[in-house]
Amino acid sequence: MPYQVDVAVMIGSGVPKTLREAGKKACWVVLVNGEQRGTAFSTRLEAEECRAAWLAQLGSQHRAYAGNARHA
Structure with a gap:
């Protein structure tokens, strides 16, 4: 199964309260x-x-899944 793994930026009210309280106006999430x-x-x-x-x-x-599938 293919996976899409990205980094996204959140700004303003999307930033968690703890980071906003520390003065951060942007944060990044996976x-x-x-x-x-x-x-x-x-x-x-x-x-x-x-x-x-x-x-x-x-x-x-x-890789582990594909290896098990080949041996099935």
Whole structure:
């Protein structure tokens, strides 16, 4: 199953209260197949690192599934 993993920016009222209270007016989130996964990040770099981790995890799950399907 193909996965789409993206980083999206949220601004204004979409920013969680804790980040707004810290003075942040924007944050970044990771979306897997269009659904937010995990927390909001205060920097794009943090979100990109999380995106890379999701891609690695989903890729290993896909490889394990494909390997099991071949042996079935």
